[in-house]
Amino acid sequence: MGTYARQPVRFVRGQGCRLYDESGRGYLDLVSGIAVCNLGHAHPEVVAAVKDQAEKLFHCSNLYEIPLQETVAKMLADNAFEAKVFFCNSGAEANEGAIKLVRRAARSRGKPKPRIITARESFHGRTLATLAATGQEKYRQGFDPIPEGFSTVPYGDIEALEASIDGDVGGVMLEPIQGEGGIRVPPGGYFEKVRRICDAAGILLVLDEVQTGMGRTGRFFAHQHEGITPDVMTLAKALGNGFPVGAVLARPELADVMTPGSHASTFGGNPLAMAAAHATLSVMLREDIPARAHELGEYLMERLNGLAPSHPSIVEVRGRGLMTGVEFSCDVSFLPAEGLRHGVLLNVIQGRVLRLTPPLVVSREEIDKGVEAIDAILGEKGL
Numbered sequence: 001m002g003t004y005a006r007q008p009v010r011f012v013r014g015q016g017c018r019l020y021d022e023s024g025r026g027y028l029d030l031v032s033g034i035a036v037c038n039l040g041h042a043h044p045e046v047v048a049a050v051k052d053q054a055e056k057l058f059h060c061s062n063l064y065e066i067p068l069q070e071t072v073a074k075m076l077a078d079n080a081f082e083a084k085v086f087f088c089n090s091g092a093e094a095n096e097g098a099i100k101l102v103r104r105a106a107r108s109r110g111k112p113k114p115r116i117i118t119a120r121e122s123f124h125g126r127t128l129a130t131l132a133a134t135g136q137e138k139y140r141q142g143f144d145p146i147p148e149g150f151s152t153v154p155y156g157d158i159e160a161l162e163a164s165i166d167g168d169v170g171g172v173m174l175e176p177i178q179g180e181g182g183i184r185v186p187p188g189g190y191f192e193k194v195r196r197i198c199d200a201a202g203i204l205l206v207l208d209e210v211q212t213g214m215g216r217t218g219r220f221f222a223h224q225h226e227g228i229t230p231d232v233m234t235l236a237k238a239l240g241n242g243f244p245v246g247a248v249l250a251r252p253e254l255a256d257v258m259t260p261g262s263h264a265s266t267f268g269g270n271p272l273a274m275a276a277a278h279a280t281l282s283v284m285l286r287e288d289i290p291a292r293a294h295e296l297g298e299y300l301m302e303r304l305n306g307l308a309p310s311h312p313s314i315v316e317v318r319g320r321g322l323m324t325g326v327e328f329s330c331d332v333s334f335l336p337a338e339g340l341r342h343g344v345l346l347n348v349i350q351g352r353v354l355r356l357t358p359p360l361v362v363s364r365e366e367i368d369k370g371v372e373a374i375d376a377i378l379g380e381k382g383l
């Protein structure tokens, strides 16, 4: 179906931060399949783990024990917070699971019609419930009726959040940094206050770390910048470095509302997906990839800020780690196509924000090349 506006290029191979098309031409990847291939393409350890597992067992069903799920769950919990984990296949599916968990938990506390508060400009996925949670009308166009049970407040606005809490609210679901909404970083101290409001009201804090997680922002999980712990956290994108896998983490006593039969996913957490996630997490931890993202992120930000004086269309450079956005005063939807001409993959969101999410293994030289290409394109356009 024609659901995507695609660039006219066909990639057949990848290596680290480079992708190669049918003719053998190489491109510098500053997108990572949208914050997915955080260890770069064809990472040897992930490839070997998937190959090895593929020869043994792809799938057996959650009707049976899958020991690798326990290993991966423990690695996640050890690096996030004490949690039980449900495995699924995508970000939307992880958020669906989190929404179901919040509703069940609220019901068990005597709230028959619980509501979840989310943020304007948020993005939580394309299924009906996650569209309802998403605070951007454009994604919902033509898909009514949309499930009930959600309301939105402006992101970063503590007073608005406080005012929206009533007896029906079961939880608050937020991205630590809004991704699709335009790489929006919340004001300092926002999440500490959100945490306090949730605690005072006895409601759950769900963090959608589908895009921000797995080292992207310079910490293993973005909430670790904020000094808070969520009750529930969702992951997907980079968890399998490109192999489809998602996860819902919840504090153990909370997770226990999800009893046998209450939720399931046929493919969720199958041995092949777990092999990919296990290898990805192992490399991330051993090589301290989040620290690398922090360091290279600072360098990228510095280089991008260096462009601003000669390109007046640049309004702001923002982000954390290697989750970086450059906001322009004009539409820059032409950047992905122009980037291709220059051999660099670029992504634009909201029409005016260049989103840069290179693999976290990107080098300074590669960042230099990318920034030089952006500089050249803006120069050609007189921006």
Ligand SMILES: *Cc1c(COP(=O)(O)O)cnc(C)c1O
Pocket (backbone or CB within 6 Å): 089, 090, 091, 092, 093, 095, 123, 124, 125, 126, 175, 179, 180, 208, 209, 210, 211, 212, 236, 237
């Ligand atoms: C990408 C994304 C999703 C949706 O993930 P899919 O795997 O496409 O379903 C949800 N939330 C956030 C924050 C995302 O960036």
